[in-house]
Amino acid sequence: MKKHNFSAGPCVLAPEVLLKASEAVIDFNGSGLSLIEISHRSKDFVDVMEKARSLSLELLGLKDQGYQALFLQGGASLEFLMVAYNLLETKAGYLNTGTWSAKAIKEAKMFGEIIEVGSSKDENFNYIPKGYAVPSGLDYLHLTSNNTIFGTQIKKFPTTGAPLVCDMSSDIFSRQLDFSQFDLIYAGAQKNMGPAGTTLVIVKEDILGKVSRQIPSMLDYEVHISKDSMFNTPSVFATYVSMLTLDWLKNLGGIAAIEEINEKKAQLLYSEIDLNPVFEGFAKKEDRSHMNATFNLAEAGLKETFDTLLKEAGINGLNGHRSVGGYRASMYNALSLESVGVLVDVMSEMERKG
Ligand SMILES: *Cc1c(COP(=O)(O)O)cnc(C)c1O
Numbered sequence: 001m002k003k004h005n006f007s008a009g010p011c012v013l014a015p016e017v018l019l020k021a022s023e024a025v026i027d028f029n030g031s032g033l034s035l036i037e038i039s040h041r042s043k044d045f046v047d048v049m050e051k052a053r054s055l056s057l058e059l060l061g062l063k064d065q066g067y068q069a070l071f072l073q074g075g076a077s078l079e080f081l082m083v084a085y086n087l088l089e090t091k092a093g094y095l096n097t098g099t100w101s102a103k104a105i106k107e108a109k110m111f112g113e114i115i116e117v118g119s120s121k122d123e124n125f126n127y128i129p130k131g132y133a134v135p136s137g138l139d140y141l142h143l144t145s146n147n148t149i150f151g152t153q154i155k156k157f158p159t160t161g162a163p164l165v166c167d168m169s170s171d172i173f174s175r176q177l178d179f180s181q182f183d184l185i186y187a188g189a190q191k192n193m194g195p196a197g198t199t200l201v202i203v204k205e206d207i208l209g210k211v212s213r214q215i216p217s218m219l220d221y222e223v224h225i226s227k228d229s230m231f232n233t234p235s236v237f238a239t240y241v242s243m244l245t246l247d248w249l250k251n252l253g254g255i256a257a258i259e260e261i262n263e264k265k266a267q268l269l270y271s272e273i274d275l276n277p278v279f280e281g282f283a284k285k286e287d288r289s290h291m292n293a294t295f296n297l298a299e300a301g302l303k304e305t306f307d308t309l310l311k312e313a314g315i316n317g318l319n320g321h322r323s324v325g326g327y328r329a330s331m332y333n334a335l336s337l338e339s340v341g342v343l344v345d346v347m348s349e350m351e352r353k354g
Helices: 015-026 043-059 075-087 099-108 221-226 236-252 254-275 300-312 337-353
Strands: 067-072 091-096 113-119 141-144 164-167 184-188 199-204 279-281 292-297 327-330
Touching: 015 236, 043 067, 043 199, 043 236, 067 075, 067 221, 067 236, 075 099, 075 164, 075 184, 075 199, 091 099, 099 113, 099 141, 099 164, 199 221, 236 254, 254 279, 254 292, 254 337, 292 300, 300 337
Parallel strands: 091 113, 091 141, 141 164, 164 184
Antiparallel strands: 067 199, 184 199, 279 292, 292 327
């Protein structure tokens, strides 16, 4: 039986994407060769890379606006240091909204002064700090748009004179935003775009080339741009599946269409969390993520019953991260409204039993 996959990452992918990906592994474009056994310099794969890069910019509304899209390796975690390596000359600002921001701060500190402009650590990151001051003269301000672990999401982005860098690993392509307010966006593919193994980086070219340090080739965005994202062998399979997912999203109607579905899913689940006395939401209401919903059982003693019902319903990946506990339902783009309905039915059954 196909499970309802609420995993926080690697994530659920669209069934038609999985089907096409599996076919390409056996015979890519009728070539008699597998996608993963051909040269990345072959025309067939160069076309894949180009399509993946151009679809990303197109879906974000950033075509012909001075941005480049790259499919790199090393995960979002490598971007924590690449961002600083390429952009940090003296000081940068970071908003600390949880585990991933904290890790980004740790790496960046090796390259310059880091000013934490705000933090929600005082309440175990269950909210997004607001009204914080952004000092002038920053090389950039770094934000995490969606906090995968704690289930919070930035709804309104600060306006500041500094270049804006955003880790969008877990909500890229999920909602409409003015993406041109960002100068650099990065996202590990495995949350909302594809399988693990590649990281999308969208960068405005005019912010590069301004630091005085030497940058090793593999860590230099300008090197990757000059080689059309093929400085070394790219992650062929992950890039291909990301491309298929972006194509799937485009055919669905793009970000506007998926945002509508994502809002319905979030609305359905959060209203159950709020109305059902068996459950309690973790994140502050106004900062709730539409991608990762975090919640707990009001009485810990009900855990066994709930877990059994989840299992019977074929629900996978609902355990909360160890730093929060409880449950986390990740509702990425490819998770259907129907799957959320199945979860909500199990939750209401808990209320009837309780
Ligand atoms: C998962 C995640 C990361 C880490 O991604 P890797 O690709 O595993 O390095 C970073 N930031 C956010 C917001 C994430 O959700």
